[in-house]
Structures are given as C-alpha cells and as structure tokens.
Amino acid sequence: MSPPPSVSCTPAGDHVWxxxxxxxxxxxxxxxxxxxxxxxxxxxxxxLLDPAITGKPIIVGGDPQGRGVxxxxxxxxxxxxxxxxxxxxxxxxxxxxxxxxxxxxxEYGRYSRQVMAILREYTPLVEQISIDEAFLDVTGCERLxxxxxxxxxxxxxxxxxxxxxxxxxxxxxxxxxAKIASGLRKxxxxxxxxxxxxxxFLAPLPVEDLWGVGEVAARRLHDLxxxxxxxxxxxxxxxxxxxxxxxxxxxxxxxxxxxxxPVALEGRRRSVSNExxxxxxxxxxxxxxxxxxxxxxxxxxRLRSLGLQGRIVGLKLRYHDFxxxxxxxxxxxxxxxxxxxxxxxxxxxxxxxxxGTPVRLLGVSVxxxxxxxxxxxxxxxxxxxxWMRLSRALDDIRNRYGEQAIRRATFLEPPGEDEGPEDTSxxx
Amino acid sequence: xxVSCLQExxxxxxxxxxxxxxxxxxxxxxxxxxxxxxxxxxxxSATNLELGINCWVGAKVEQDGxxxxxxxxxxxxVNSLPPDRIDMELQxxxxxxxxxxxxxxxxxxxxxAQEFPIVSAGEDGRAVSVEAETLRDMIAQVTLAAATxxxxxxxxxxxxxxxxxxxxxxxxxxxxxxxxxxGLTVPPEAQARxxxxxxxxxxxARISADEQEPIKIIISPSRSxxxxxxxxxxxxTQLIEGTFPDYEKIIPRSRTTRTVLNVGEFLKAVRLAAxxxxxxxxxxxxxxxxxxxxxxxxxxxxATSSExxxxxxxxxxxxxxxxxxxxxxxxxxxxxxxxxxxxxxxxDTIAPTSPGVLTPVGGESFLHVIMPMHLxx
Numbered sequence: 001m002s003p004p005p006s007v008s009c010t011p012a013g014d015h016v017w018x019x020x021x022x023x024x025x026x027x028x029x030x031x032x033x034x035x036x037x038x039x040x041x042x043x044x045x046x047x048l049l050d051p052a053i054t055g056k057p058i059i060v061g062g063d064p065q066g067r068g069v070x071x072x073x074x075x076x077x078x079x080x081x082x083x084x085x086x087x088x089x090x091x092x093x094x095x096x097x098x099x100x101x102x103x104x105x106x107e108y109g110r111y112s113r114q115v116m117a118i119l120r121e122y123t124p125l126v127e128q129i130s131i132d133e134a135f136l137d138v139t140g141c142e143r144l145x146x147x148x149x150x151x152x153x154x155x156x157x158x159x160x161x162x163x164x165x166x167x168x169x170x171x172x173x174x175x176x177x178a179k180i181a182s183g184l185r186k187x188x189x190x191x192x193x194x195x196x197x198x199x200x201f202l203a204p205l206p207v208e209d210l211w212g213v214g215e216v217a218a219r220r221l222h223d224l225x226x227x228x229x230x231x232x233x234x235x236x237x238x239x240x241x242x243x244x245x246x247x248x249x250x251x252x253x254x255x256x257x258x259x260x261x262p263v264a265l266e267g268r269r270r271s272v273s274n275e276x277x278x279x280x281x282x283x284x285x286x287x288x289x290x291x292x293x294x295x296x297x298x299x300x301x302r303l304r305s306l307g308l309q310g311r312i313v314g315l316k317l318r319y320h321d322f323x324x325x326x327x328x329x330x331x332x333x334x335x336x337x338x339x340x341x342x343x344x345x346x347x348x349x350x351x352x353x354x355x356g357t358p359v360r361l362l363g364v365s366v367x368x369x370x371x372x373x374x375x376x377x378x379x380x381x382x383x384x385x386x387w388m389r390l391s392r393a394l395d396d397i398r399n400r401y402g403e404q405a406i407r408r409a410t411f412l413e414p415p416g417e418d419e420g421p422e423d424t425s426x427x428x
Numbered sequence: 429x430x431v432s433c434l435q436e437x438x439x440x441x442x443x444x445x446x447x448x449x450x451x452x453x454x455x456x457x458x459x460x461x462x463x464x465x466x467x468x469x470x471x472x473s474a475t476n477l478e479l480g481i482n483c484w485v486g487a488k489v490e491q492d493g494x495x496x497x498x499x500x501x502x503x504x505x506v507n508s509l510p511p512d513r514i515d516m517e518l519q520x521x522x523x524x525x526x527x528x529x530x531x532x533x534x535x536x537x538x539x540x541a542q543e544f545p546i547v548s549a550g551e552d553g554r555a556v557s558v559e560a561e562t563l564r565d566m567i568a569q570v571t572l573a574a575a576t577x578x579x580x581x582x583x584x585x586x587x588x589x590x591x592x593x594x595x596x597x598x599x600x601x602x603x604x605x606x607x608x609x610x611g612l613t614v615p616p617e618a619q620a621r622x623x624x625x626x627x628x629x630x631x632x633a634r635i636s637a638d639e640q641e642p643i644k645i646i647i648s649p650s651r652s653x654x655x656x657x658x659x660x661x662x663x664x665t666q667l668i669e670g671t672f673p674d675y676e677k678i679i680p681r682s683r684t685t686r687t688v689l690n691v692g693e694f695l696k697a698v699r700l701a702a703x704x705x706x707x708x709x710x711x712x713x714x715x716x717x718x719x720x721x722x723x724x725x726x727x728x729x730x731a732t733s734s735e736x737x738x739x740x741x742x743x744x745x746x747x748x749x750x751x752x753x754x755x756x757x758x759x760x761x762x763x764x765x766x767x768x769x770x771x772x773x774x775x776d777t778i779a780p781t782s783p784g785v786l787t788p789v790g791g792e793s794f795l796h797v798i799m800p801m802h803l804x805x
Binding site: 331371376 | 575576577600601602604605673707711733755757781797799
C-alpha cells in the first residue's frame with residue numbers, strides 16, 4: 001500500500017522537528033505512539049451547534065457572577081489572554097465581548113465518541129485519556145497505513161471532515177513525548193519527533209511541560225536553577241534521586257524522553273485515583289481529613305462518570321522526607337459513592353498516619369473495578385440509593401455549572417492555596 | 429506426664445483443634461495447644477478466647493500431666509511423622525516435651541499448662557440435641573448469608589432461637605437473608621435467643637463431618653457463651669452481643685409471580701452466567717415468561733460484560749402470575765442454589781426492586797430472601 005497523499009490534506013502548522021544529534025542506541029523495541037488532542041474542543045463544538053458564532057471569541061464555563069471558571073475558550077478568545085481554569089469574571093474582564101456558553105455536555109460526549117470511533121478504525125490500541133484526548137499505539141502499522149506521518153495527517157483530516165473538529169497531533173516513540181509534541185503547535189498542529197531525537201526535542205522546553213512536574217516540583221527545580229528540560233537532563237541520576245526520591249529516577253528518564261508506559265486499552269483500567277501534593281506540608285489532622293474528603297468526592301465522581309465501581313480503597317501518604325506509605329482495604333461490595341470510600345479511607349488514614357508527622361502528599365484510589373451501573377439493593381433500607389440519587393444530582397449540577405457551583409459546607413471557607421484536589425489521573 | 433498414642437489419632441486431633449489456635453495474639457500461650465492427660469485419654473485444647481475447641485484422642489497414659497506446646501510446630505511435626513506409635517514424656521523441671529516415634533526423636537519447649545485458659549464445656553442438663561447431619565445442613569444453608577465484613581458485628585452472626593417447637597437459625601448480610609428451622613423431639617428446658625458467630629458454626633460443621641451421634645447444644649445461663657458437645661469434641665464460642673434486625677419484617681408476605689425451576693438446571697445456568705457477570709458487578713438477569721397458548725413457561729438467564737461478551741441460557745419453568753424481568757447478584761444465587769436440599773425451587777417475586785424469595789419445593793423449613801440489583805440508566 002502506498003502512503004496516502006499528504007500535500008493536499010496538510011493543515012497549517014505542520015512541522016517535522018529535526019535536530020542535528022547522534023541517535024543513541026535504542027534498547028527497547030521502538031514504538032510509534034500518536035497523541036491526538038482536539039483543539040478548543042468545547043468551544044469548537046459550540047461553533048458547530050451555532051455556526052453564527054464561528055470564529056468569534058467563545059468561552060465555555062461556569063457562572064460569571066459566581067465562582068465559575070473557564071472550561072474551554074476558542075482561539076479567538078485566547079487571543080485576548082483567556083485561558084482554561086481562569087475565573088470567569090477575569091476572563092470576561094479580558095474579553096468583554098466574548099460569547100459565553102454554559103456547555104452542552106451531552107453534545108460534547110456525542111462528538112467525543114465519534115472521534116474515538118474514528119481513531120479505533122486505525123488501531124484497537126486506543127487509550128482515551130479524557131473527553132478530547134487519546135493515545136494510539138500504531139507500532140508496526142506502517143504496512144497497513146503507511147508511515148506514521150502520513151497516518152497522523154490522515155487521522156487529522158478524517159476528524160476534520162467527519163466531525164468538523166480541528167485537532168493537533170503529536171507522533172513520537174513514547175506517550176510522554178507524543179503528548180508534548182501535540183501541544184506544541186496548536187491549533188491544527190502536527191509535530192513529529194523522529195526516533196532517537198527525543199532528548200534534543202525536549203531540551204529547550206520548560207520543565208513544567210514534563211508529566212508529573214506540578215507546581216511544587218517545578219518550584220523546587222527552579223530553585224535549583226533548572227528551568228529547561230535540557231538543563232534537567234544534564235543532572236546525574238543519583239543527584240535527582242537524592243533530591244526527589246523515586247520521582248527523581250522518573251524525572252531523569254522523562255527528561256531524556258524515555259517513557260515506557262504502554263498505551264492502555266479501554267476497559268482495562270485497573271484503578272481510579274487522585275492525589276494531591278500540598279504546597280506546604282500538613283501536620284493538622286483536621287486539615288488532612290478535609291483533603292481526604294475532597295479526594296474521595298473526586299474519585300467517586302470520576303468512577304461514576306466512567307460507569308465503574310470498585311471494591312478496594314487505597315490510601316497513599318507521602319511524608320515530608322518522601323517516605324511513602326500505601327494501604328488498602330476491601331469492602332464487601334463495589335461502590336462509586338463518596339461516603340463509602342471515605343469511611344474506608346478514614347480508617348486507613350487513622351491506622352497509618354503517625355499523628356503530627358508532616359504530610360507532603362495524600363492520595364486516594366479505588367481499584368478492583370467492575371462495570372457499573374448495577375447496584376445491589378439493601379435488605380434494611382436503602383441508604384446507598386439515596387446517596388446515589390444525591391450524587392447523580394451533584395454530578396449534573398457540576399457538569400452544567402462548574403465544579404464550584406455546589407459544595408459541601410466543609411469546603412465553604414475562603415479557598416486557600418491548597419483548596420481542592422488536582423485533576424484525577426488514571427493510574428495504570 | 430508420660431503417654432503414648434497413635435500418630436494418626438494425634439494428627440487428626442490437632443487438625444480439629446488447630447482452627448481455634450490464636451493467630452497474631454499478644455498472649456503467647458494462646459498460640460500453643462494444651463496437651464493433657466484426662467482419665468485414660470489425651471486431651472488437646474486450643475482457644476483464641478473467642479472460640480475454643482477440646483478434642484480427646486485415645487491414648488495409653490502411664491503418668492498424668494499437662495503442658496502447652498507451640499501449636500504450629502507441634503502440628504507440623506506430628507503430621508510429618510510416620511503412622512506409628514508416638515511416646516511423649518514431659519520434663520517437668522524444664523517444661524520440655526520429649527517425643528519419640530520410631531527412629532525419630534524431638535524435644536519441644538513448652539509453656540506451663542497453668543497459664544492456659546480453661547476451655548469449659550457447660551453442663552449437659554440444659555442441652556438440646558440435634559442430629560449432626562441436620563445441624564450441618566442448617567449451618568450450610570444459613571451461614572452463607574452472614575456478613576463477612578465487620579462493620580455491623582451482629583450481622584456476622586447467626587441468630588439462633590431455641591423455642592419449645594424447635595430451633596430456628598437466621599443470618600443476613602444486608603443483601604440476603606437465610607432462615608432455617610428444625611423441630612425438636614424433646615422440648616428444651618430453657619428457651620434462648622442468641623447470636624452465634626457464623627465462623628464458629630462453620631468450624632462446628634467442619635469438625636462434625638464424621639459425627640454420627642446427635643450434637644448437644646448448651647447456651648450458658650449468662651447468655652455469653654454457646655457450647656456444642658460431640659462424642660469426642662467440645663466447641664465453645666463467645667456469643668455476639670447486640671440486637672439482630674427484625675428479619676420477619678423483611679420477608680415478603682405476597683407475590684405476583686411464582687417460578688418453579690429444576691435446581692440442578694438453574695444452578696448450571698447461573699454458574700455459566702456468573703462467568704460473564706464477573707466483570708460487571710455480578711449482574712445476572714432473569715426474564716420470566718409465563719406459558720402462552722402454545723409455548724411453555726420459560727426463564728431466560730443472561731449476563732453481559734462489555735469486555736468478555738455475553739451468555740444466555742433458557743430454562744423450562746412452571747410459572748404462575750405475571751411476567752417479570754429482575755436482576756440478581758449471580759454469586760448470591762449460586763450460593764443458595766448450591767445448598768438447597770430439593771429437586772425443585774420456587775422463586776417468588778413482586779417487582780424488579782422488591783426482594784425475591786427462594787424456597788425448596790416440598791419443604792417448609794428453609795427460606796432465602798435476596799434483594800435484587802437495580803439497573804440504573
């Protein structure tokens with residue numbers, strides 16, 4: 001099969017990254033990973049639903065009067081400085097003429113499924129990591145679909161023609177590099193990092209671009225004078241392990257573009273987890289309890305959105321000295337409800353935490369997953385059913401009006417810097 | 429102490445008391461087994477303070493005495509010895525048990541028998557007697573519904589009511605309820621209503637596997653312990669304090685559909701479906717279709733998992749009442765069908781969200797209630 005024609009279907013922003021470096025010997029069998037990321041997805045769908053607003057600044061997000069935040073902004077709006085997760089009030093201050101939409105989440109889901117279906121036509125090895133992003137492992141597909149660059153272009157074109165949605169694509173030998181590559185030339189970008197050139201490709205980029213480098217880690221790296229991934233890559237592995245513990249070894253690999261995580265199949269998800277590194281170490285039990293509650297709420301909501309329930313609750317504690325403890329408990333039936341998860345997580349915390357020891361990171365996971373949404377009814381009253389209905393209602397409100405639209409009274413104090421957990425990330 | 433016995437008798441005795449040995453205990457003597465002479469027999473005893481078991485094995489006693497030795501070491505040692513005579517002698521001064529069997533010799537350091545808690549057996553006068561086989565059946569049918577997680581301790585127990593008309597046992601884990609009763613030939617001297625740990629009853633069923641004689645049940649006057657007396661074994665268990673839920677209220681008194689199925693066929697279909705239900709929260713669907721003008725009544729058993737596929741079985745059934753579609757946990761159904769002592773089972777249902785009731789056809793003494801699974805979305 002000949003490679004597909006490329007010139008006629010090349011969107012703007014193509015870029016094949018080249019670097020004059022010697023190729024290091026490859027040890028693991030070389031993979032070809034494609035990362036597909038839909039551009040300004042919610043805003044793009046809004047344009048499809050209402051063609052009259054196409055090209056105008058569009059913001060999808062919560063209530064501008066309250067504490068709503070931006071969940072998606074069109075590129076026309078981004079030109080004014082509007083960014084995701086920015087408070088709506090600030091976004092409208094920057095771009096008063098923006099068209100604000102509360103979000104048609106059912107439509108987003110519908111378009112997302114269409115896109116994912118297109119991706120699965122090319123390989124069954126598709127890992128959807130969020131509503132608008134997915135990895136494809138196309139290793140060895142050259143014979144079938146031509147070389148990776150052509151395939152990436154074909155996919156980009158298919159999504160544009162079939163769903164009328166723009167996307168950016170990154171091609172590399174690992175998930176890490178492919179994801180960074182797709183984010184580099186948005187919108188409608190196509191960035192290919194040839195095998196062996198990962199480290200050189202990453203070198204000039206800021207350390208924040210690396211997966212797993214959050215606010216806290218970035219600040220520590222900056223304090224050490226490390227601002228680019230290239231600078232980080234020059235640090236010996238031992239020194240990074242000394243400074244960052246186990247995470248140091250991962251940083252060392254990632255800075256070189258080494259990331260062996262496989263593209264995980266749909267439905268093979270083994271756990272849903274959420275963890276939070278605190279800007280300052282916590283020593284107060286009540287504060288920890290509050291964060292634990294927030295984490296359980298998030299994990300439970302994530303389980304529900306995935307239609308999964310789990311039987312094993314895990315707790316992860318990292319102390320100030322980076323020693324990390326994980327504990328798990330099994331419950332008698334699968335759940336996707338926060339109170340049930342919290343009950344287990346609390347007793348694990350109670351049994352695990354050495355009271356007063358500074359805690360750097362707290363995490364909650366649920367594994368032993370089964371497909372929902374069936375629920376065992378109880379003989380003695382149906383508390384779970386009431387929680388279920390309440391949780392569903394909360395999920396609906398948050399989907400429509402933003403995470404902050406409705407909150408537990410526990411979280412009603414003025415938000416501090418630690419408020420709320422980070423986004424849930426799948427643990428594979 | 430100087431005593432001789434056969435290796436196979438000692439090994440069997442140790443396996444009987446073994447489950448009562450304390451694990452991870454802070455009291456070292458509880459991980460030991462008591463070896464004591466008792467008239468012309470050897471008494472073995474173990475307890476974890478919740479559950480205690482005494483077992484007597486035939487022996488030739490030359491000199492009385494008692495010692496406790498580490499249960500695990502002693503059991504593994506005896507199990508490894510040839511099927512021969514074992515001679516044991518206690519060195520009182522050093523509290524060491526010397527043991528000889530054929531050409532093997534060992535000496536085990538023990539702890540003074542005085543430190544071992546007395547596993548007492550109650551008085552026969554208050555006992556009620558139940559055929560061993562009947563009691564084993566009751567235990568199997570009821571304990572499967574007891575809770576295994578400790579969040580509500582009373583639900584890990586079996587409510588046992590001794591009344592002038594008989595004994596009734598009931599257990600419920602919050603999702604299902606098992607009730608089994610049996611008549612008594614001799615009315616009991618005293619009535620009782622206590623909660624016996626399901627684990628202790630399962631242990632009783634295990635150690636009474638070979639028992640031919642009726643088993644005596646004695647509830648201590650203080651209502652804190654239950655004793656079970658077999659020919660050569662005593663089992664003592666602490667009782668669970670608390671109030672057992674009023675299970676009578678849970679049992680539905682009406683039905684809209686009665687489905688009568690062959691137990692063996694139904695169980696086979698459930699086990700097949702369970703393979704496919706494993707990844708989807710064990711959901712098994714039953715579609716009950718009463719007989720039409722031409723078609724006989726049938727039940728369609730099915731399970732689906734998006735990952736592994738799906739499975740459908742069709743069963744003939746005698747159906748009275750309305751058609752219904754209802755979902756149950758496949759494991760719960762397999763559990764109860766596995767202990768039904770009848771050729772046919774009747775499943776009574778009212779609605780997809782109301783409890784289902786299973787009873788053996790032709791038997792009034794067993795009843796099992798299962799809450800269905802609710803399919804959202």
